[in-house]
Amino acid sequence: MGKQNYKNHRKFYPPHHFIYLPLLLILEGIGIYNIWNDSENKLSWILFSIVIFLILYLAIMVRQHYALGNQNRIVRLEFRQRYFEIFNKRSDEVCEKLKFDQIAALRFADDDEFKELLYKALNDQISGDQIKRSIKNWRPDHHRI
The missing domain is CATH 1.10.287 (Helix Hairpins)
Structure with missing residues (x-):
């Protein structure tokens, strides 16, 4: 693959x-x-x-x-x-502020990019598609349905 x-x-x-x-x-x-x-x-x-x-x-x-x-x-x-x-803390407040497409897109980012893109998603309200397009080191998900 x-x-x-x-x-x-x-x-x-x-x-x-x-x-x-x-x-x-x-x-x-x-x-x-x-x-x-x-x-x-x-x-x-x-x-x-x-x-x-x-x-x-x-x-x-x-x-x-x-x-x-x-x-x-x-x-x-x-x-x-x-x-x-x-x-190392709960995500309840963060999850309430994000749309599902943003959460789904963030799973493709590696840990370093995750932090940066999460900040942009929360503060700049970038869409899930914009998050995916911004990822430089794609973290694959081969187990999706």
């Missing part, structure tokens, strides 16, 4: 992103196409398209909801632990 950085830090789950979802999109396209071109079975194709759309919607939303909700909790916990290890 190559060195992780801003440009390649996103992660995909190939069976879901490149097989299951495209297959559902193709089936949805077939259903919509046949609604207009198969007048004998139009009602069947409408029902088919609705069912495929609902399966597609549920596949995207349920997977994302559970995985991201759990991941967000872990990212917050990791931030609290790291803050305690670096500053």
Whole structure:
């Protein structure tokens, strides 16, 4: 696996992103196409398209909801632990001032940059994306969902 950085830090789950979802999109396209071109079975194709759309919607939303909700909790916990290890004090007040995208972005910074970027996040209100773009020594996270 190559060195992780801003440009390649996103992660995909190939069976879901490149097989299951495209297959559902193709089936949805077939259903919509046949609604207009198969007048004998139009009602069947409408029902088919609705069912495929609902399966597609549920596949995207349920997977994302559970995985991201759990991941967000872990990212917050990791931030609290790291803050305690670096500053030797609780992070309650700091966590209340930061948005989640800032907390998530800070996990990619090494310890020296973490301090500097945390200060900028608190005082200059830089966004999570700005934090990620400012990181010079990227700390990879290969265990994300």
